Structure formats: C-alpha cells, structure tokens
Amino acid sequence: xxxxxxxxxxxxxxxxxxxxxxxxxxxxxxxxxxxxxxxxxxxxxxxxxxxxxxxxxxxxxxxxxxxxxxxxxxxxxxxxxxxxxxxxxxxxxxxxxxxxxxxxxxxxxxxxxxxxxxxxxxxxxxxxxxxxxxxxxxxxxxxxxxxxxxxxxxxxxxxxxxxxxxxxxxxxxxxxxxxxxxxxxxxxxxxxxxxxxxxxxxxxxxxxxxxxxxxxxxxxxxxxxxxxxxxxxxxxxxxxxxxxxxxxxxxxxxxxxxxxxxxxxxxxxxxxxxxxxxxxxxxxxxxxxxxxxxxxxxxxxxxxxxxxxxxxxxxxxxxxxxxxxxxxxxxxxxxxxxxxxxxxxxxxxxxxxxxxxxxxxxxxxxxxxxxxxxxxxxxxxxxxxxxxxxxxxxxxxxxxxxxxxxxxxxx
Amino acid sequence: xxxxxxxxxxxxxxxxxxxxxxxxxxxxxxxxxxxxxxxxxxxxxxxxxxxxxxxxxxxxxxxxxxxxxxxxxxxxxxxxxxxxxxxxxxxxxxxxxxxxxxxxxxxxxxxxxxxxxxxxxxxxxxxxxxxxxxxxxxxxxxxxxxxxxxxxxxxxxxxxxxxxxxxxxxxxxxxxxxxxxxxxxxxxxxxxxxxxxxxxxxxxxxxxxxxxxxxxxxxxxxxxxxxxxxxxxxxxxxxxxxxxxxxxxxxxxxxxxxxxxxxxxxxxxxxxxxxxxxxxxxxxxxxxxxxxxxxxxxxxxxxxxxxxxxx
Numbered sequence: 001x002x003x004x005x006x007x008x009x010x011x012x013x014x015x016x017x018x019x020x021x022x023x024x025x026x027x028x029x030x031x032x033x034x035x036x037x038x039x040x041x042x043x044x045x046x047x048x049x050x051x052x053x054x055x056x057x058x059x060x061x062x063x064x065x066x067x068x069x070x071x072x073x074x075x076x077x078x079x080x081x082x083x084x085x086x087x088x089x090x091x092x093x094x095x096x097x098x099x100x101x102x103x104x105x106x107x108x109x110x111x112x113x114x115x116x117x118x119x120x121x122x123x124x125x126x127x128x129x130x131x132x133x134x135x136x137x138x139x140x141x142x143x144x145x146x147x148x149x150x151x152x153x154x155x156x157x158x159x160x161x162x163x164x165x166x167x168x169x170x171x172x173x174x175x176x177x178x179x180x181x182x183x184x185x186x187x188x189x190x191x192x193x194x195x196x197x198x199x200x201x202x203x204x205x206x207x208x209x210x211x212x213x214x215x216x217x218x219x220x221x222x223x224x225x226x227x228x229x230x231x232x233x234x235x236x237x238x239x240x241x242x243x244x245x246x247x248x249x250x251x252x253x254x255x256x257x258x259x260x261x262x263x264x265x266x267x268x269x270x271x272x273x274x275x276x277x278x279x280x281x282x283x284x285x286x287x288x289x290x291x292x293x294x295x296x297x298x299x300x301x302x303x304x305x306x307x308x309x310x311x312x313x314x315x316x317x318x319x320x321x322x323x324x325x326x327x328x329x330x331x332x333x334x335x336x337x338x339x340x341x342x343x344x345x346x347x348x349x350x351x352x353x354x355x356x357x358x359x360x361x362x363x364x365x366x367x368x369x370x371x372x373x374x375x376x377x378x379x380x381x382x383x384x385x386x387x388x389x390x391x392x393x394x395x396x397x398x399x400x401x402x403x404x405x406x407x408x409x410x411x
Numbered sequence: 412x413x414x415x416x417x418x419x420x421x422x423x424x425x426x427x428x429x430x431x432x433x434x435x436x437x438x439x440x441x442x443x444x445x446x447x448x449x450x451x452x453x454x455x456x457x458x459x460x461x462x463x464x465x466x467x468x469x470x471x472x473x474x475x476x477x478x479x480x481x482x483x484x485x486x487x488x489x490x491x492x493x494x495x496x497x498x499x500x501x502x503x504x505x506x507x508x509x510x511x512x513x514x515x516x517x518x519x520x521x522x523x524x525x526x527x528x529x530x531x532x533x534x535x536x537x538x539x540x541x542x543x544x545x546x547x548x549x550x551x552x553x554x555x556x557x558x559x560x561x562x563x564x565x566x567x568x569x570x571x572x573x574x575x576x577x578x579x580x581x582x583x584x585x586x587x588x589x590x591x592x593x594x595x596x597x598x599x600x601x602x603x604x605x606x607x608x609x610x611x612x613x614x615x616x617x618x619x620x621x622x623x624x625x626x627x628x629x630x631x632x633x634x635x636x637x638x639x640x641x642x643x644x645x646x647x648x649x650x651x652x653x654x655x656x657x658x659x660x661x662x663x664x665x666x667x668x669x670x671x672x673x674x675x676x677x678x679x680x681x682x683x684x685x686x687x688x689x690x691x692x693x694x695x696x697x698x699x700x701x702x703x704x705x706x707x708x709x710x711x712x713x714x715x716x717x718x719x720x721x722x
Contacts (some may be wrong), residue, residue, distance in 0.1 A: 237583055375690050386673060389585040393673060
C-alpha cells in the first residue's frame with residue numbers, strides 16, 4: 001500500500017479522534033424493568049434530554065419478572081460491567097447491592113421528602129444505597145358488579161371473603177368463575193402470599209436482623225391458603241399461577257377477587273379488559289381478629305458503582321426521583337408516588353381517583369425481610385408455599401421447613 | 412508435501428533454502444507440536460484454566476452478598492454439601508433423569524433412525540422432521556412443552572378430556588411433573604441419537620443383508636445379528652454425548668417447572684445456577700460444580716473403558 005496515503009489517513013483519523021469528544025454527548029444507559037412503563041419513563045427522559053443538551057439517555061429492558069431481572073443484573077454487576085449507569089431495583093434488593101458494593105451511595109441527600117418506608121428501604125448501615133422511583137403495595141381487587149348484585153360489602157377479613165365467594169359461586173353457577181386468584185407459583189409474589197396472613201396475626205419474620213419466626217402463625221398462614229384450594233375458593237392449580245396470570249384471569253372476568261400489585265389497575269381499565277368499570281380496589285383483608293396487612297413493593301433507582309459517568313448519572317437520578325416526576329408517573333403511568341403530597345395532587349386524582357385511598361395502604365404496608373441474603377430467604381418461602389399449595393407438603397411440615405432453612409440463612 | 416519437495420528439487424543445488432523456510436525442516440515430532448500448539452493453548456484457556464479456577468474457588472468462602480473478601484476454608488463447602496438436603500435431592504433427581512431419559516432417547520432414536528433408513532421414495536421430509544427437534548433451542552422446547560402440559564390451556568389435557576379421561580394438573584404433583592419433563596427431554600434428544608445412529612446405519616454394507624437373505628435369516632434375526640452389532644460404535648458415541656448432557660440437564664426443567672412443586676424436579680445444574688447466579692455464593696456454587704464435573708468425568712471414563720475392552 002502507498003505509504004504516503006496511509007500516513008495521510010492516519011493523520012486524518014487522529015485529528016478526527018481528537019475533535020469528536022468535544023462534540024460527543026454523554027451517553028447514559030438506564031435499566032428499566034419492562035413491567036413498569038418504560039415507554040412513560042421514556043417521555044420523562046425526553047424532557048430531561050431537552051433540558052440538558054449534551055446528555056443522551058438510552059433505556060435498556062430485559063426479563064419480565066423481578067427474578068429474571070435480578071439474575072440479569074447479578075451477571076452484569078458481578079462482571080463489573082460499566083455498560084449500565086443507572087439501574088431500577090426492586091425494593092427488596094438494596095441490602096444486597098450495598099453488601100456487594102454495586103451502587104454508589106448518595107451522600108448528604110435529604111431523604112425526609114420521601115415516604116418513610118422508602119427512606120428505610122434505601123438506607124443500609126447509614127448509607128443511602130438508592131433513591132425511590134415509585135411506591136407499591138398489594139391490594140384486593142374485587143368485582144364491584146358481582147358484590148352489588150349479591151349485596152356483599154368488600155370483605156374486611158379472609159373469612160368474609162371466603163363466604164362472599166361461596167355466595168357468588170352459588171348464585172352465578174359459572175364453573176369458569178373462580179373465587180379468588182392469588183400467587184401460588186414459586187415466584188417472588190408467593191413470598192407475599194405467605195407473609196400477608198402471617199403479618200395479619202401481628203407477627204414479624206425478622207426484627208433487628210434477627211429471625212423472629214412464629215411457627216404457629218406460619219402454620220395458620222399456610223393453612224389459610226391450602227384451605228382456600230381445598231374448599232374451592234381458589235382453583236386447584238393455583239400452584240401454577242404467577243402475578244401476571246392473576247392479572248390476566250381477573251381481567252378476563254374469570255375471578256371475583258384478586259390479590260395483586262397496583263400495576264394491575266391500569267390493565268383492568270384498559271381496552272382489552274372485559275371488567276373495565278366493574279372493578280373495585282381496597283385494603284387486603286385480615287385474618288379474623290388480626291390487623292389488615294399488605295406487602296410493601298416499589299422500585300428504586302441506583303447508580304452503578306462501575307459507571308464511568310457518576311456525576312451525570314446521579315444528577316439524572318435526582319431528577320427521576322423528584323416530586324414532579326413522581327406526579328407525572330402517577331398521572332401517566334399509574335405508578336404510586338413516593339411523596340405523600342402527590343396522593344392529593346389534583347392531576348393525579350383526576351387520572352387515578354383511587355390513589356386517594358392508596359396512601360394509607362402504602363403507609364401501613366410491611367417490608368419483606370431486609371437482608372443481603374434476601375434471595376435465599378425468598379427462595380425458601382416461595383418454594384415452600386408452592387409445595388404446600390400443590391399438596392406435596394403439609395402446612396405443618398412447610399412451616400417447620402421454612403423455620404429450619406431460615407435459621408441457617410439468618411444465623 | 413509434494414509441492415514443497417518439487418520446489419526444493421527445482422532449486423539450484425549450490426544455494427541452500429532461505430533461512431525463513433528453516434521451520435519447514437522440523438522433524439515430525441516438532442512439527443506435530445507446532446501444529447497442535449494453537450488448539451492446545453486455546454483449550455487450556457477456555458477449558459483447563461476455568462476448571463482449575465473452579466476447583467480453587469471451591470475451597471473459599473466467597474459470597475458477594477456477605478460484603479466480605481473471600482476466605483480460604485478448605486473443604487468446608489464440601490462438608491456443607493453433604494448435610495444439605497437440597498443437594499441430595501437435586502443430585503438424585505439428576506441421576507433419575509439420566510437413568511430414564513438416556514435409555515428412553517436411545518430406544519426412540521433407534522426406532523426413528525430405522526424408520527428414516529427405510530427406502531422411502533422421498534426421504535427429505537423424514538430427515539427434516541428428525542432435524543427440527545434437534546435444532547430447536549432447549550429452552551424453547553421447555554416453553555413449548557410447558558404449554559402442552561398446562562392443566563387448563565394445554566393440548567395434552569385436551570386430548571385426555573376428549574378421550575374421556577380427567578385432565579391432570581401436571582405441575583402440581585412431583586411424579587407427573589417429573590414424567591412431563593422426562594417425556595420432553597426424550598422428545599428433544601431422541602433426534603440427536605437418531606442422527607448419529609442413522610449415520611451408522613448407512614455404513615452397513617447392503618451385501619450383508621443380501622447374504623443373510625440367501626442364508627434364510629428373517630428380518631428380526633438380521634436386526635439382532637447384523638444391524639445391532641455393527642451399530643454398537645455409533646450407539647456408544649451417542650450414549651456418551653447423551654449421558655453427559657443428561658447429567659447437565661438444566662433448560663427443560665427450568666422452563667417447565669422451575670424445579671417445582673417445591674424442589675421436587677430441580678436438577679443439580681439448576682441448583683448450581685441458583686447458588687451462583689441468584690444467591691451469589693460463588694464458593695458453594697463452585698463446590699457443587701466440581702461435583703458435577705467429577706460425575707461427568709466418571710461416566711465418560713466408564714464408557715471409554717467399555718469401548719476399549721470391546722476392541
């Protein structure tokens with residue numbers, strides 16, 4: 001090859017190389033869980049890009065469940081991959097991320113603006129691991145039309161719920177209509193399935209990092225669900241049902257009651273829903289004599305410790321967790337706000353009127369155990385719930401297994 | 412070789428070969444080393460090093476969720492394993508899957524290969540239908556069969572209902588779930604067995620069967636006296652591959668049941684994946700992986716020994 005030509009090309013290339021960085025945008029890559037409105041988050045990011053010339057933000061999504069996303073992020077982060085700058089994390093993960101050192105902490109951030117539950121969830125050993133993206137909790141969805149038809153008030157206890165489903169089933173005579181749909185598959189939702197009636201008895205699983213397992217309360221909790229299967233309140237194959245299956249079944253009109261997160265509401269009111277306009281939502285029932293308990297959900301924004309754009313990424317997360325964005329996501333994406341005042345915002349209430357009652361639920365919802373080894377805790381509970389519902393294990397043996405295995409993990 | 416020798420012959424006798432061609436004069440042994448080196452180095456990098464590293468890690472308590480640096484603990488991970496009921500359950504499930512699906516796939520594969528070897532006028536549809544299950548990614552097969560066996564929407568229960576039987580909630584019972592998984596694995600892997608056996612079938616000379624016909628041997632006798640003995644090498648090769656992949660069974664149960672109900676259909680490979688990818692307990696996960704590696708090595712050694720004694 002002609003040497004003079006090569007030299008000229010090299011010189012040109014090096015000139016280009018030295019010029020381009022001055023014009024280049026900072027490219028941030030942000031991981032958004034695919035079930036939480038990435039297209040609405042995109043609108044928020046577009047606004048941010050317009051206000052901050054020189055910053056471009058690309059969304060990455062992957063996996064359709066919290067577990068699948070956690071596995072993907074575990075692989076990326078344990079490889080110290082700098083590709084992702086900002087990560088959306090399930091509320092159960094900050095402790096693990098703090099222990100592994102995968103996120104950069106937000107020092108000096110005033111957390112008092114957020115709902116207290118999320119201050120607690122994101123603060124590990126005095127360090128702010130992530131900032132809250134949106135709140136969530138489990139709710140009881142019910143068919144308003146069916147309850148009105150049979151003159152039933154929304155149930156306050158699980159016993160009332162069972163009686164209501166019996167009455168509806170006798171009246172409707174529709175074998176396709178289930179009483180209650182909840183999560184029995186061995187997925188994250190099944191952890192809450194176990195904890196709802198367990199908490200309702202006034203018991204906690206972990207206090208101050210120590211296991212406070214109450215065997216009798218656990219047996220009662222597991223027995224509640226197993227009895228629901230045996231008496232036909234729930235269907236026989238409930239052990240196959242995951243969170244989104246519950247959503248689909250209720251949306252198709254084949255369940256009178258459903259336990260689900262807040263995201264289901266938008267789907268129930270959507271064009272594909274046969275129950276649009278017929279859905280009520282309320283607090284989850286209590287176990288007779290106990291308190292009404294819900295499971296705290298919600299997702300957080302963390303900045304990857306391996307990101308090469310720390311400052312820009314933190315600035316963007318500050319924006320994403322601002323009150324304005326929280327209100328925007330509530331009104332446009334039906335994601336529960338992390339600011340108490342946003343629940344009274346007129347724009348939000350116009351779009352999702354039931355959020356007015358949701359604040360109380362979020363404020364009283366309980367957190368799943370906070371531990372870096374949460375994945376193991378979760379696995380123990382959800383596989384046991386699944387085994388009990390499938391009839392492989394009795395509630396008594398199930399409770400003993402959970403206790404023995406949790407003791408090993410949380411020793 | 413012929414090219415180089417003619418080149419050398421054509422060169423004027425007074426001038427030796429240029430210095431840079433000296434390597435051509437290496438002895439056979441040295442040449443072999445040079446030629447094998449790239450493959451050996453590649454294998455060392457992608458197989459030997461990771462395996463040694465795995466063994467090394469298995470002696471450490473290394474969990475990313477602990478926030479602590481790795482600590483040498485000797486054989487502690489292995490002693491934990493012996494007391495871990497889930498390790499024993501998943502290992503037993505893996506052995507059971509191997510014992511059921513390897514012979515199952517062999518029989519099904521042999522039948523398919525004999526079928527494909529029949530003198531049909533048009534052979535490509537048969538061969539193509541043999542190739543498709545083999546070419547399908549394992550996780551796809553798992554997803555597809557998970558739907559087939561779904562208690563409400565699945566085609567299997569629909570057929571059962573039409574035949575007058577009550578549908579089964581397949582994934583609600585450890586035994587039915589296990590049966591569904593084994594059927595899927597046999598369906599998925601028998602075509603691989605069939606492809607190897609078919610290749611073996613085509614090397615058997617037709618003249619042997621003609622001679623047997625003349626001698627008055629029937630079809631069944633011909634199969635046991637000619638076909639099966641001559642197929643033995645192909646069958647052993649197919650069995651080695653199938654057994655090793657059976658010991659590493661992951662995708663199909665992962666997609667179909669996720670190990671459920673409870674942990675009754677989880678395999679050792681799934682347990683390794685869970686410990687390393689979900690729990691981030693790299694030390695314990697490595698120790699489990701070492702056990703699986705040792706298991707695979709043992710099985711291979713048994714097969715290799717079986718072939719050698721045959722010769």
